[in-house]
Amino acid sequence: MDIINIKELKKDYPLGDTIVPALRGVDLTVAQGDFMSIIGPSGSGKTTLLNIIGCIDPATSGSVQVGGREITDLTDRQITEIRLNKIGFIFQTFNLIPVLDVLENIEFPLLLMKRSPAEARKRAEQLVEEVGLKDYAVHRPSELSGGQRQRVAIARALVTKPDIVLADEPTANLDSVTGASILELMKKMNELENTTFIFSTHDANVLKYACRIVKIKDGLIEKEPVAA
Amino acid sequence: MKLIATIAWRNILRHKGKSLVIGIILFTGAFLMTLGNGVISGMARGIEKNIIEGFMGDIALISTAQKSDNILLNLMGASIEPINTYKKIKPVLAAQPFIKSFLPVGKNLSMVLDERSDTPGFAYLIGVDFAEYRKMFPDNFTVIEGSYPAPGERALLFPDFARGEFYRYYNVWFVPEGGGAVKANLSKEALADADHLILSSSAVLLGMSSGINTTNDIRFPVRGVIKYRALNQIFGHFCLVDIEAYRDCLGYFTAADMAAQVPKEEKKLLGLEGGDLDSMFGEEAMVVADYKKAPKKIAAEKAVPSDTEDGTYNVVFIRLVPGAGYDAALEKLNRDLAAAGTGVKAVPWNKASGPIGGMAVIIKGALFVFVMLLFSVAIIIIVNTLSMAAMERASEIGMMRAIGAHKTFIAGMFLGETAILSAAFGGGGIIAGVIAVRVIPLLRITTANDMLQILYGGNYFNPLLSVTGILLTVLQLALVTVIAAVYPMRVATGITPLDAISRD
Known part of the structure; x- marks a missing residue:
């Protein structure tokens, strides 16, 4: 069962007179209980993607369904309720x-x-x-x-x-040993509570924990590499 | 709610410096506001005591022909229109359940003539029945020299303040008949010339009243020198004289005139059965004038007739029963007086007292503006401090929003912080203010300045605070809290989870 269903997701940021595209049309589905990693270089759009899934940042266009509910046209109160009831956040x-x-x-x-x-x-x-x-x-x-x-x-x-836990580079500010222990803990909780984990990273060492890896570059998802 | 209170309280402790700054502002504001309200209340009470209880009552009746309602300290001593209908007025007043007491008086300006000076002085005269005056205003002055006149005695009570003024300009020091200068009561100037004082125990007064060309100069024996309990520099311009002598002085009809000149059997001859005084100025006026002239001197020399109410007055002072509805009383009184054809109108004390009532309103207004200004400054400082605090805590607030806190929670948290600070420091300020209001009267801080006496609410600084006054202060503080929290709340609720992440 898909817990997240994204189609043609685009996100633009205005920068003065110019528009900077962060996501150029992302299609992505995430199944319940996935332990998924989004990887990519800085500025590739992985944080933007996580923020939109986490109802923190609105999409410019496209469709994002979380738990079967379209989140792109909700009020602030409704979005807050989704964040409270459906999503967990782990910040950097x-x-x-x-x-x-x-x-x-x-x-x-x-x-x-x-x-x-x-x-x-x-x-x-x-x-x-x-x-x-x-x-x-x-x-x-x-x-x-x-x-x-x-x-x-x-x-x-x-x-x-929650249905989903989003973690934006959760190990970025930790030493490697502590980082590994955190990822092990997340993995353990994933298995224990059957919670979907999506975390972004550009640390190759953490990839071995992911069941699924999604690579993003220049605002587009590349072909998924083979999971570890 | 408990969660909001917990976070708010701990945030206050976490930011002790800022909290203390806001707290001190709130404490000071609440303290000054409480004290200010106390001063305003004390002033209102003081004005009531000094003017209403001590000088002119709650309501004054004046002639409908009177142009200005101000009959106390009018410009250049403009004359007060006579009232010749007291006999009609009295039953109307007596029938009102809300009236506690009333007193008809004469009030006008007089020249004070002295053979030793080319320039006349001036004094306000209040013509009264001394016995009735004492009943109406039992403790508004003390006789510091001489004695209180006997009932019906022709006499003058000279105010201590006016005596000092006369000495300053005319070098005459008034003393009661049979008395000498009392050193303790001499003014600074008189004390300097103590050995060469020109003493006088009588004053020649010449009534001044527009429209009457027959005022008389009458020598009044000074029976006593008085000092008003409060506002002596204002009330001290008013000499008290017996009503009959006052009427003589002003050229009004005295009661003696009325009793002597129009006996019943002669009314018929004069065609005055209806008591129409105006008709005396008709064709028969010459007869009346001739008739009047002879008995008048006799009347002046013999004892005042028992019924002084027949003659002319200028004002009737009225005291209301405590708790009587003021506006309703005023309205009913005017209605009934008009219906009885009395030719008088009832005016409130603050209008009748002219500049004094107005001054009280101005001082009250200024004090209120000062307190509001203080709170406006407090609001601005609190708003700035809290807004800065909101921006500094953007990460924390944004994270709270990210994990599901609604805007109302964030707003509640900020309001909670301000409310706790208000309750703790503002509440402390109110308590300190209440204590100050209770302690200050015990210090008996006095002033000789009349304007300050109005502010002081009496001879000494006497702020007063009722439960309503305290509740009003609490309400004002609550209002300040809410106003001060509105903008920071808007700033805080405007912080998005993305703002928090962006800052990171």
Whole structure:
């Protein structure tokens, strides 16, 4: 079953008087439970593609269906609801809420969904254990290492049991050992929760974790290489 | 809600410096606003006490022929039209349940003549029945020299302030009959000439009233020297004289005139059965004038007749029952007075008191503008600080939006932060303001300046704060909080997840 279905997706950015095309007509389908990597050089359009799938950036034209729902013509409120209920994000810079501790950061999306505090706390405790940060549950982000913060981000992305987790270069700011452990964790969660993971990278070392690799260049998807 | 409050509170603690700046502004604003409201309330109360309770009541009745409603301190002492219908007015006033008391008085300007000076002085006269005046305004002045006149006595009570002014310009120091200069009461100038003071225990007053050419110069014995409890520099221009002597002085019909000149049996002869005074100026006027001339001197020399209400007045001061609806009372009074054909109208005290009432309004307005200005500045500073904070936190806000926070959540977070700061610091400012309002009267800060006395709400600085006043301050603070949070909220809710990523 396809969780993402993209057709003829184009994205242009105005730059002064000129228009810079970031995506020139992308067609892509992603199946439920995929652990997919989007690779390509800087400026190829991989972040743009992830942002559009994640309902963060609107498409210029084309069709993007997430979980069977067209997302290109939704209101801000509807789009926010999709981001909250269907998608999890892992950012390159670990973006956590600085004033909340680890558990509070993880349960934050559940509280936005109006889940009961007890239920949210229970789920957060489960995930903090799964990402191996039980001993750091009440620490603030500033008290954690980069790798630990990214683990918190992964737990937070998974806490709502989203259909898709999008990760934009999740290991870019980590050393290779920590990066590998993060990818292993993502892979583990992919298998554990059957969540679709799409992550962008230009680090060849991380490709071995991907079940599927999509290569993008100059805003167009190239022929998919053989999965590892 | 708890989540918003938690994040807002922790953000305040995280940005202690900015929070403190905003907090201090809110504290100062709330403190000054509370104190300002206290001063305004105290001033309103002070004006009420000083002018309404101490000088002219809530409402003044004046002749419908009177052009200006201002009858207290009118330009160049313009004369106040006479009222000859008090006998008709009295039952109308007595029938009103909302009227507590009323007092008819004469009020006009007089020249003060002195044989030792070529230039006349001037003084406002208030002609009263002394006994009734004391009932209406029991504690508005103290007699500092001499004594209070006996009922019906022809006498003059000279204000301490006017005495000082007279000495300054005419070198005559008025003292009560049989008394001498009291050193403690001498003005600075008089004290300098203490050994050569020219003392006078009587004053010759010549009434001044437009339209009447028959005013008289009358020598009044100074019975006492008085000092007004408050606003002495304003009220201190008003000499109190007995009403009959006042009428004599102004050339009005005295009660004695009325009693003596128109006995019943002669009314028939004069054709005055209807009590129409105007008819006295008809063909029979010559007869009346002749008749009037002889008994008048007798009347002036003997005791004042028992019913002084027959003569002419200029104003009737009215006190309302506490809690009476002011506008409704004024409206009903005017209606009933017109229906009774009294030829008078009721005007509110603030119009009747002219510049004093107006000054109070101006001071109140200025204070209000000052407080609002202060809060406008506070709003601008808070808006700037919070807006900058919103932009600095673009990554955090954008990330929150990316993971599913609605704009309302972000707006709530900012409003929450401002509300917590307002509640903590603004609330502290209000409490400090309330304490200040309670403590200041205990310090008994006094002033001799009359304008400051209006502001002070009495002889000493006496701000006053009611529960309504406190609630009003809380409401104003809430308004400031909301206004100050609106723009930063817009800035914050305008931050998109893409902004956060772009910044990274």
